[in-house]
Amino acid sequence: MFRVLWPIALALCAAAPAMAGEVTSFDLKNGLKVVVIEDHRAPVVTQMVWYRAGSADEKPGVSGIAHFLEHLMFKGTDTVAPGDFSKLVEANGGSDNAFTSWDYTGYFQRIAADRLELVMKMEADRMRNLKLSEDDWKTELQVIIEERNQRTDSDPGAIFSEQRRAAQFLNHPYGTPVIGWRQEMEGLTRQDALDWYRTYYAPNDAVLIIAGDVMPDKVKALAETYYGPLAPSEGIGERKRPQEPAQLSERRMSFKDPRVAQPYVTRSYLAPERDAGDQKKAAALTILAAALGGSSQTSILAKALQFDQKVALYAYAGYDGTSYDDTTFDLAVAPAPGVSLADAEKAMDAVLADVMKNGIPAEQFARIKTQIRAENIYAEDSVASLARRYGEALTTGLTIADVQEWPAILDAVTQEDVLAAAAEVLDRRRAVTGWMMPEGATDNTTELMQ
Amino acid sequence: MIRVIFATAFAVVAALPAQAAVQIQELTSPGGIRAWLVEEHSLPFTALEIRFEGGTSLDAPGKRGATLLMTSLLEEGAGKMTSQDFATAREALAADLSFDAGDDAVTISAQMLTENRDQVVALLKSALTEPRFDQDAIDRVRAQIESIIRQDETDPSAIAGRTFDYLAFGDHPYGSSKYGTLESLAGLTRDDLVAAKAATMSRDRISVAAVGDIDAATLGKIIDDLLGSLPAKGAAMPPHAMLGLTGGVTVSDFDSPQSVVNFGQAGIRRDDPDFFAAYVLNHVLGGDGFSARLMDEVREKRGLTYGIGSYLVPVNLAETWQGSFSSANEKVAEAIAVTRKVWADVAANGVTEKELEAAKTYLTGSYPLRFDGNGRIADILVGMMAEGLPASYVNDRNSYVEAVTLDDVKRVAKRLMTPDALRFVVVGKPVGLETTN
Numbered sequence: 079m080f081r082v083l084w085p086i087a088l089a090l091c092a093a094a095p096a097m098a099g100e101v102t103s104f105d106l107k108n109g110l111k112v113v114v115i116e117d118h119r120a121p122v123v124t125q126m127v128w129y130r131a132g133s134a135d136e137k138p139g140v141s142g143i144a145h146f147l148e149h150l151m152f153k154g155t156d157t158v159a160p161g162d163f164s165k166l167v168e169a170n171g172g173s174d175n176a177f178t179s180w181d182y183t184g185y186f187q188r189i190a191a192d193r194l195e196l197v198m199k200m201e202a203d204r205m206r207n208l209k210l211s212e213d214d215w216k217t218e219l220q221v222i223i224e225e226r227n228q229r230t231d232s233d234p235g236a237i238f239s240e241q242r243r244a245a246q247f248l249n250h251p252y253g254t255p256v257i258g259w260r261q262e263m264e265g266l267t268r269q270d271a272l273d274w275y276r277t278y279y280a281p282n283d284a285v286l287i288i289a290g291d292v293m294p295d296k297v298k299a300l301a302e303t304y305y306g307p308l309a310p311s312e313g314i315g316e317r318k319r320p321q322e323p324a325q326l327s328e329r330r331m332s333f334k335d336p337r338v339a340q341p342y343v344t345r346s347y348l349a350p351e352r353d354a355g356d357q358k359k360a361a362a363l364t365i366l367a368a369a370l371g372g373s374s375q376t377s378i379l380a381k382a383l384q385f386d387q388k389v390a391l392y393a394y395a396g397y398d399g400t401s402y403d404d405t406t407f408d409l410a411v412a413p414a415p416g417v418s419l420a421d422a423e424k425a426m427d428a429v430l431a432d433v434m435k436n437g438i439p440a441e442q443f444a445r446i447k448t449q450i451r452a453e454n455i456y457a458e459d460s461v462a463s464l465a466r467r468y469g470e471a472l473t474t475g476l477t478i479a480d481v482q483e484w485p486a487i488l489d490a491v492t493q494e495d496v497l498a499a500a501a502e503v504l505d506r507r508r509a510v511t512g513w514m515m516p517e518g519a520t521d522n523t524t525e526l527m528q
Numbered sequence: 529m530i531r532v533i534f535a536t537a538f539a540v541v542a543a544l545p546a547q548a549a550v551q552i553q554e555l556t557s558p559g560g561i562r563a564w565l566v567e568e569h570s571l572p573f574t575a576l577e578i579r580f581e582g583g584t585s586l587d588a589p590g591k592r593g594a595t596l597l598m599t600s601l602l603e604e605g606a607g608k609m610t611s612q613d614f615a616t617a618r619e620a621l622a623a624d625l626s627f628d629a630g631d632d633a634v635t636i637s638a639q640m641l642t643e644n645r646d647q648v649v650a651l652l653k654s655a656l657t658e659p660r661f662d663q664d665a666i667d668r669v670r671a672q673i674e675s676i677i678r679q680d681e682t683d684p685s686a687i688a689g690r691t692f693d694y695l696a697f698g699d700h701p702y703g704s705s706k707y708g709t710l711e712s713l714a715g716l717t718r719d720d721l722v723a724a725k726a727a728t729m730s731r732d733r734i735s736v737a738a739v740g741d742i743d744a745a746t747l748g749k750i751i752d753d754l755l756g757s758l759p760a761k762g763a764a765m766p767p768h769a770m771l772g773l774t775g776g777v778t779v780s781d782f783d784s785p786q787s788v789v790n791f792g793q794a795g796i797r798r799d800d801p802d803f804f805a806a807y808v809l810n811h812v813l814g815g816d817g818f819s820a821r822l823m824d825e826v827r828e829k830r831g832l833t834y835g836i837g838s839y840l841v842p843v844n845l846a847e848t849w850q851g852s853f854s855s856a857n858e859k860v861a862e863a864i865a866v867t868r869k870v871w872a873d874v875a876a877n878g879v880t881e882k883e884l885e886a887a888k889t890y891l892t893g894s895y896p897l898r899f900d901g902n903g904r905i906a907d908i909l910v911g912m913m914a915e916g917l918p919a920s921y922v923n924d925r926n927s928y929v930e931a932v933t934l935d936d937v938k939r940v941a942k943r944l945m946t947p948d949a950l951r952f953v954v955v956g957k958p959v960g961l962e963t964t965n
Contacts, residue, residue: 119568119570119900120896120897120899120900121896122896122897122900152818161818161819161824161828164817164818164819165817165818165819165886168817168819168886168889168890168894169886169889169890170889170893171889171890171892171893171894171895171897172893172894172897173816173817173894173897174817188897189893189897190893190896190897216831217828217829217830217831218831219831220830220831220832221827221831221833221834222834223856224786224831224832224833224834224854224855224856225834227785227786227834227854227856228786228834228854229834231784231785231786232684232784232785232786232788232854336682336783337682337683337783337784338682339675339678339679339680339681339682339683340675340678340679373615373619375603375604375611375612375614375615376612376615376616376619381612384668385611385612385668388668391671391672391675392672412675414671415671415674441616444620445616445619445620446619448619448620448621448622449619449622451622452622452641453622455571455572455573455641456573456624456639458571459571459573459901459902459903460900460901461900462900
């Protein structure tokens with residue numbers, strides 16, 4: 079029940095697809111991939127359009143353009159006036175929004191199932207027919223700068239996280255924040271947005287997911303009608319980003335801010351992601367994260383640092399393998415009062431060394447597997463989350479088969495797999511370690527935190 | 529002994545087709561505890577929600593934080609199980625159990641697989657009836673809560689919330705943090721936790737709802753087993769809170785590029801005949817989505833914020849009408865001025881026919897979309913029970929929204945909205961703003 083300083087464990091959420099048979103997929107001639115996930119319990123449908131373009135696909139110098147365009151997609155087309163997209167959805171009892179990440183940009187509406195045609199028509203329309211007036215884009219630029227103020231610059235944890243990520247990825251664009259660096263955001267223009275839009279917003283770069291109380295035949299007919307006529311983009315090249323050079327030296331950072339009340343130490347290791355047809359290593363890392371930090375009471379870090387040694391208030395481990403390029407395996411420890419960050423880090427490293435030598439206790443390993451199997455059942459309760467899972471996978475280089483095989487791959491992970499993955503990834507020479515401290519603290523103690 | 533009444537859910541507005549039914553069974557367990565049930569056998573699990581009215585507002589004088597600490601400790605050891613044993617057992621059963629305490633209620637949410645439901649119920653029962661409150665667990669969890677309190681002291685959103693609550697409710701429990709203070713927390717003993725449990729978790733204030741792979745007879749037995757041995761009566765409820773809000777600005781100096789703003793005035797009771805008119809009015813003013821007046825004027829037209837919203841907050845012991853946003857220090861004064869102007873305009877002139885119709889279509893159309901998962905449905909049902917609403921409310925609710933007229937909205941806007949009495953709490957380094965009385 080406790081608010082932690084970092085995102086809650088993603089490890090177990092990464093498991094589990096829908097029961098096979100409920101998911102149907104087909105491609106339109108113009109390259110649009112369509113996935114239908116049926117759930118007939120309630121007369122509700124979710125439409126999601128995912129573009130295989132995120133901030134890591136931006137050119138240097140225009141960071142934030144992927145996210146800026148996401149905002150501008152609500153500014154109207156020839157047939158829908160600025161701001162009316164959401165109003166029309168709401169006037170039909172639905173809700174809508176959008177999101178941008180490093181690997182994708184997505185748009186969704188939740189609405190009564192018999193209103194699906196309306197939102198498919200509107201979403202298809204804005205895939206190719208966006209109109210941007212002078213006033214609209216300038217005002218919206220102020221909105222995203224306020225968004226940056228709110229999300230990042232007002233939050234020392236977010237500032238430090240952005241800085242650590244920049245250090246983690248020296249060469250890969252994952253080191254650039256999705257929202258953009260402030261000085262580059264301030265210089266974004268209407269033309270930058272249109273260039274981005276015209277390159278990437280096209281059926282051959284998109285995945286359409288319809289989830290809920292729908293039949294695949296009906297979806298196919300509607301998709302042909304509204305998305306079928308859209309022209310593909312010619313300008314989409316191979317999706318190849320600059321990769322990381324070998325990391326040869328450990329990276330350490332510290333950050334002090336008067337707004338920090340609870341110090342913590344973080345560690346992130348460069349780690350492989352799930353690849354199409356090759357998810358075994360990512361599965362082992364998923365289990366490793368669950369074993370180290372998946373439970374606030376029984377996970378290895380929690381048990382050792384919070385219960386046995388009493389040197390920590392919280393301990394965290396997380397890994398989300400759903401990523402187009404290499405991702406990170408993350409750890410964090412918030413020391414108990416009177417315990418220095420140096421001692422907390424030392425204790426964390428000792429636990430890691432022990433795990434790498436002795437593995438995960440057998441009963442714990444079995445419990446994690448049981449929970450992952452149960453998670454498959456609980457996950458079926460939210461068709462919108464299932465839609466999100468497929469969208470994320472299909473825009474990060476995975477296939478529907480990869481999503482459906484993932485639970486079995488997780489279930490097949492052995493102790494040896496976990497140890498091998500840990501040995502490969504948990505190497506401080508390939509890591510960034512961060513110390514987050516209150517203003518006035520010295521690097522060796524947290525006693526001045528009051 | 530089990531009385532079953534079927535209430536089929538939502539036939540919706542003319543614009544939308546009739547919706548599939550959520551069939552609510554109202555039952556009374558053999559031991560006399562009321563519960564609502566929706567059977568849903570397509571997935572082999574059940575979501576169970578239990579709510580005890582009162583919550584952290586029942587903290588005894590000088591014991592602020594006791595209810596929250598107690599609730600957090602329910603999963604930290606029970607019966608013969610230590611904290612570690614309890615967590616290990618829960619994980620081996622792949623059950624989700626969560627325990628929380630808010631201003632108005634202690635809540636327990638459980639998800640359990642059909643295949644091991646009896647074992648999960650036994651585990652949950654031990655947490656509810658024989659928590660250990662071991663000293664080492666108390667110390668460990670107390671340290672976690674202390675860390676939250678310290679973080680809240682330097683978090684602008686938390687400062688804004690706390691400042692607003694204190695201005696609104698003063699020394700009433702609503703006026704302070706449910707976590708308590710470092711001082712009050714330090715003074716809590718195991719006896720205080722035992723007392724807090726007896727005060728807040730009793731049979732006279734329970735609401736129970738279950739949704740999933742379970743039938744009425746089984747649920748009745750489970751409820752009696754889980755809750756039958758709790759004390760019959762808890763502590764007396766605290767008095768209604770007196771609202772101390774006055775119009776003006778309260779600035780709390782905080783070094784940050786952006787100011788966080790909480791604002792509000794008096795609200796309306798949930799059972800007031802004008803509640804639905806006020807609810808529709810608020811949707812036009814500052815409801816979800818991008819089309820509300822405040823969002824349009826402050827964000828869409830001027831780019832002064834990333835988001836602004838307003839909400840009616842009718843809780844058990846007070847009624848307020850609140851809103852919030854963040855804005856750059858140089859722009860926050862303008863954002864507040866625009867907010868005031870919108871508030872005054874709507875107070876004087878109400879809303880347009882078109883806005884009213886759009887709001888009604890959205891509110892009636894989106895209502896059924898809330899019922900889209902076992903846990904979410906159980907949560908809605910237990911909330912309805914706690915409000916004293918009948919199960920038929922799920923059918924009738926949209927007709928209350930539909931019945932709201934333009935004149936109702938105008939009248940209620942005039943009755944309730946007091947632009948001069950809006951209080952803005954601003955945490956940051958706002959340019960051109962100072963505290964007023």
